[in-house]
Amino acid sequence: MGPWLDGITGWLTANPSWLGVAIFLVACFECLAILGLIVPGTVIMFAVAVLAGSGALSLGQTLLLGFAGGLLGDLVSYFLGRRFHQNIRRLPGLRNHPEWIGHAELYFQRYGIASLLVGRFIGPLRPMLPMVAGMFDMPFMRFAAVSLLAAAGWSIVYLLPGWATGAAIRLPLPEGFWPQAGIVGAGLAILLGLSIHSSVGGKRYATHLIAGSSLIMLLGLLIGWPYLAHFDQGLMTLVQEHRSAAADPLAVMVTLLGEFRTQVAIATLLIGLLLALRQWRQAAFAVGAILGSALFNTLIKWTDARARPEVLLDPITSYSMPSGHSSGSFAIFMTLAILAGRGQPLSFRLTWLLVGSIPALLIAMSRVYLGVHWPTDVLAGAMLAFCLCAASLTVIQHKEPLQAMPTKVWWIILPSLVALYGFFALHALANAISRYQY
Structure with a gap:
């Protein structure tokens, strides 16, 4: 695959005008039934995103193209299933590999709408579930609504890391940026690896290990942030370099969704x-998870007493580390993700955590974008939330596992939370527009 991938990236480097088309097509193929199982789209998407971040495309353009391509792949797959129903099994590929569609059918029948949202981030299920939804005559408007949400989150998760890597390589960052970024990245990789390994192994001490690892990472950030100045300044430079007047109101709206009220x-x-x-x-x-995160955030912030970045013309006078927006948002969405994953297979539990992290990550990133927090501030906030969520789950499960909630409970909780978030989103959007209309 190496020479083939090198050939594609080499040609796109020489012909950058085709890069947008490439992102759109690769995203579409990655989400297209059957083809998405064959084409190594994830690797190619990262490679073309790196090229986009090197200056060829803005972040907004890259994410929009990935979103549109993935959405088109979903729609084509859905209508294939809707048109052929069970005869779809006669298509080339599925005749010889019935398990490709069998696993997707099982997940869709068991989890319904949730399978479309969560399965979007599970490689073997991503291209097949929209087709299965069409086979089972899922109403189109319901499918489209879920697909829009899933495609938006998927494009961020799959394209943002590559684009940021390309942008970081292009910019003249501080000399010590990459070694310090490597230390932070290694710490996160170890935390993620230990968490997945203990969860996959079904270890009883999994939540203890996750809580302890998050606590160690948090303490490392609280003690080590003076020695990560190049990382903070470099990443802040990278983000501020790509600020735009068009994106500022959106960033304000997102950050207001994470405010204390x-x-x-x-x-x-x-x-x-x-x-x-x-x-x-x-x-x-x-x-335990949400209130604990709020209390410890306040205590740590006053103990650490770190000053905020001097990016704003009118800097905020309160202390900076850890970010309250970050810790609070991660605590809320991780709590929901953990509750949603109870009683489900491991792959779904992990994917629920990934899905839940997306809105929290957007809120955390908005703080760096607006220049009110250092990157290590929002990272410390996330680690605090992870630690308290895992610790609270450990205590609750001391005697017996936490059971899944009945579906009827979710049908009350989710619409209520969505409605309240929608109210705050509209209010935040109005505030953002009023701030930037002049």
Whole structure:
């Protein structure tokens, strides 16, 4: 695959005007039924995203092209299933590999809409689930709504790392940036590896290990941030270099979704509904994770007393580390992801965590984009939330595992939370537009 990939990237480097088309097509093929199982689209997407980040395309253009291509692949797959139904099994490839569609059918029948959202991030399921949804005559508007949401998150997860890598290589970053970035990256990789390994092995101490690893990473950031100045300054430079007037209102809207008032309202609604629906252990878990993150964030922030970046014309006077927006948002969305994953296969539990991290990550990134937090601030906030979520789950599961909530409970909780977030999003959008209309 090496020479073939080198040939593609070499040709695109010499013909950058075709890079946008390449991103669109690769994203489409990666999500297209059957073809997505054959083409190594993930590797190619990272490679073309690196080229895009080197100056050929903006981040917005790259994500939009990936989103549109993935969405087209979903729609074609859906209508293939809708048109041929069970006769789809006679297509070349599926005749010899019935297991390709069999696994997707099993997940779709068991988890319905959730399978489309979560399966988007699981390689073998991604290109097949839209086709299966069409085979089972899922209403198109329902499929389209879920596909829009899934495609948006998927494009960020699959294209942002490559684009950021290309942009970082292009910019003249501080001399010590890459060694320090390597240290941070290695720490995150170890944390992720230990978490997945202990979870895959079904170890009883998995949550203990995740809580302890997150705590060690958090302490490392709290003690070591003065020695990560090149990493912070370099990443801040990279982000500020790509600020645009068009994206500023959106960043303000996203960051307002993570402000204290919004977090309090969402947490109160979630915990209140859990108590009203007699989900006592789930409510206790949510209290420990969300309230614990808020209390420890305040304590650490005043103890560490780190100054904020001097990017704003009117700098914020409160302390910087850890980011309250980051810790609170990760605590809320990780709590929901953990509860959603109860009783499901490991791949779905891990993918729920990935899906839940996307909105929290956007809120955290908006703080760096707007220049009100250093990158290590938002990373410390995330580690604090991971630690408290794992610790709270450990305590709750001391005697017996936390059980999955009934579907009828989710049909009350999710619409309520979406409606409240929607209200705050509209209010935040109005505030953002009013700030930048002049």
